[in-house]
Amino acid sequence: MLICINLWFRLSFILCFQYPEKIRELEYKPGYAVRGLHFDVSRGLLLKLDSFLQIQFGSVYRGLTPLSDEEVLDIYKSRTIPLAYVESNRAVSILDNDEELGRKYTRKWIVTYRYGKS
Numbered sequence: 001m002l003i004c005i006n007l008w009f010r011l012s013f014i015l016c017f018q019y020p021e022k023i024r025e026l027e028y029k030p031g032y033a034v035r036g037l038h039f040d041v042s043r044g045l046l047l048k049l050d051s052f053l054q055i056q057f058g059s060v061y062r063g064l065t066p067l068s069d070e071e072v073l074d075i076y077k078s079r080t081i082p083l084a085y086v087e088s089n090r091a092v093s094i095l096d097n098d099e100e101l102g103r104k105y106t107r108k109w110i111v112t113y114r115y116g117k118s
Contacts (some may be wrong), residue, residue, distance in 0.1 A: 003028055026112070038086070043075060044111045053081045063112025 006028050013019040037048050037059075041087070048059035055076065057069045073079070 045075075047072075049081060049086075053083060053086060054079050055081065065112070 010023055010026075014021060037046055039046050044062055046061045048056040050077060052058060056073055057072065057079075058066070060067045060072045067075075
């Protein structure tokens with residue numbers, strides 16, 4: 001199911017938004033993204049937050065590239081993200097269903113393509 005959703009999103013990005021054909025070649029990794037992740041749109045990061053809005057070190061990615069704990073602290077200046085930031089739609093949404101999971105996974109690929117890292 002997730003493979004189909006992912007393919008649909010990739011094709012949508014290519015056909016509707018003129019993203020490069022190269023994203024069609026990216027490999028789908030079904031165990032990579034899990035529910036409960038947040039996508040920080042302003043920074044292009046996928047991250048796991050606990051119920052106290054603390055960043056779970058080792059779970060922050062820019063595209064397919066994991067960020068070190070030091071890089072995360074350099075970006076956010078703290079392990080805890082303010083509630084106002086999370087609710088401001090900059091750290092947009094939580095992966096809570098299969099469609100959202102497919103969309104976030106495709107976004108992760110696009111970030112990887114844009115920054116040229118894998």
